[in-house]
Amino acid sequence: KxxxxxxxxxxxxxxxxxxxxxxxxxxxxxxxxxxxxxxxxxxxxxxxxxxxxxxxxxxxxxxxxxxxxxxxxxxxxxxxxxxxxxxxxxxxxxxxxxxxxxxxxxxxxxxxxxxxxxxxxxxxxxxxxxxxxxxxxxxxxxxxxxxxxxxxxxxxxxxxxxxxxxxxxxxxxxxxxxxxxxxxxxxxxxxxxxxxxxxxxxxxxxxxxxxxxxxxxxxxxxxxxxxxxxxxxxxxxxxxxxxxxxxxxxxxxxxxxxxxxxxxxxxxEFLIRSIGDSIQIFSESVTSAVTQKIDFTWSFAEFEKHHTANWLEENIALEIMEGTLVRRKPLTIHKISELLSEYCKINTEQCELHIIDLLEWANLLNSHID
CATH class of the missing domain: 3.40.50.300 (P-loop containing nucleotide triphosphate hydrolases)
Structure with missing residues (x-):
């Protein structure tokens, strides 16, 4: 600020x-x-x-x-x-x-x-x-x-x-x-x-x-x-x-x-994390999140704690350069799915469907913000 x-x-x-x-x-x-x-x-x-x-x-x-x-x-x-x-x-x-x-x-x-x-x-x-x-x-x-x-x-x-x-x-x-x-x-x-x-x-x-x-x-x-x-x-x-x-x-x-x-x-620009940094990310917890179907009625608080959302922010969206958060280079959803697949050992197709559902959930949550 x-x-x-x-x-x-x-x-x-x-x-x-x-x-x-x-x-x-x-x-x-x-x-x-x-x-x-x-x-x-x-x-x-x-x-x-x-x-x-x-x-x-x-x-x-x-x-x-x-x-x-x-x-x-x-x-x-x-x-x-x-x-x-x-x-x-x-x-x-x-x-x-x-x-x-x-x-x-x-x-x-x-x-x-x-x-x-x-x-x-x-x-x-x-x-x-x-x-x-x-x-x-x-x-x-x-x-x-x-x-x-x-x-x-x-x-x-x-x-x-x-x-x-x-x-x-x-x-x-x-x-x-x-x-x-x-x-x-x-x-x-x-x-x-x-x-x-x-x-x-x-x-x-x-x-x-x-x-x-x-x-x-x-x-x-x-x-x-x-x-x-x-x-x-x-x-x-x-x-x-x-x-x-x-x-x-x-x-x-x-x-x-x-x-x-x-x-x-x-x-x-000066960036901050959009969903906080309170969640520790492990491959086991991300794997569990990928295999669980997303309920679009879940709240924003549940989104903040969602392990895939946190993995995306830390590994795809942002990186630390010289002590400052900066944007990473943009990737296609398919490439992101491949990286997620490598991380949690789940096939790329399932990872891609999960990411699309996650983005749809995020979009629904954003549409309710005044």
């Missing part, structure tokens, strides 16, 4: 209004480290797994910058966040709407509550604005090719602080004439942050195109641009140390962004 948002606002790392936006969210350690780098004006790359909150690191950094600048940057695009797929843009846009809702709810008069059940986000935001008589001070929008002309015209007249887009649309904004010239000029006159989400997807020819695009933006921008990247694990090596892996990510990031990113600006 890292700091709470409130602590970072009290220490001056983040703007005080961020606690209204993030509801005093308790950060993970990698989020804490990245946000502190961002608050110092440093570029950074976060490498961690899916669902680990990578986007919060750059959102908090950019939000804080916008709130600190206040009305001096009205209608000035400060940040462009580039995603490889429109589905990710749509999802992130919804997340920012939730942040907007949080901010507005924090302004409700004392004793006044708001019932958001059975209402879509846009409806909630509209009603909350009417109740509190306030607006979210951070303007955001997406430009992907999905929007109608009315929406695009609205962004031309009132440019957002944060623009969500994909790299092809960003390329078009920077090159084609017509009405996009207004957006292009606003970007180049004001941009301070350029973020690439899912950095590992930009490889080969596409990676070269993106690198050239970034250099063109930086060459024509009025201000120095801070580049930020997020990625799943970019380096898969069984021999490289953690430091060597960070150095390689820094090298790749520097090449893509056309900047000088150091090892200290690479933020890795």
């Amino acid at each position: 890292g700091s709470k948002i409130q602590k970072l606002t009290e220490n001056g790392v983040l703007h005080s209004d961020l606690k209204k936006i993030f509801n005093d969210y308790e950060l993970y350690k990698h989020q804490d480290e990245a946000i502190k780098l961002g608050s110092e004006g440093k570029e950074f790359i976060v490498t961690s797994g899916t669902g680990s909150g990578k986007s919060l690191t750059y959102m908090a950094t950019i939000f804080s910058h916008i709130l600190n600048a206040g009305k001096t940057i009205s209608n000035q695009t400060q940040a462009i966040i580039v995603y490889p797929m429109n589905a990710l843009i749509n999802s992130q846009n919804e997340e920012i709407k939730k942040y907007e809702r949080n901010y507005l709810k924090s302004s409700l008069p004392k004793g006044v509550s708001y019932d958001e059940q059975n209402k879509v986000l846009d409806e909630q935001i509209k009603e909350l604005k009417e109740i509190v008589g306030d607006i979210f001070p951070i303007k955001y929008g997406q430009y992907t090719g999905q929007e109608n002309e009315e929406t695009r015209e609205g962004m031309r007249k009132n440019p957002p602080h944060i623009l969500l887009t994909n790299y092809m649309m960003l390329e078009l904004i920077l090159t084609r004439g017509g009405k996009d010239v207004e957006i292009r000029n606003n970007i180049l006159e004001n941009i301070k942050y350029l973020v690439f989400d899912e950095l590992h997807t930009y490889r080969g020819r596409q990676g070269s195109d993106v690198s050239i695009l970034i250099r063109r933006i930086k060459a024509n921008a009025k201000y120095k641009i801070t580049c930020i990247g997020t990625s799943a694990t970019m380096i898969s090596s069984e021999t490289a140390t953690i430091s060597e892996q960070k150095q390689e990510v820094a090298k790749i990031g520097s090449l893509i962004f056309g900047t000088d990113i150091t090892e200290n600006q690479i933020v890795n």
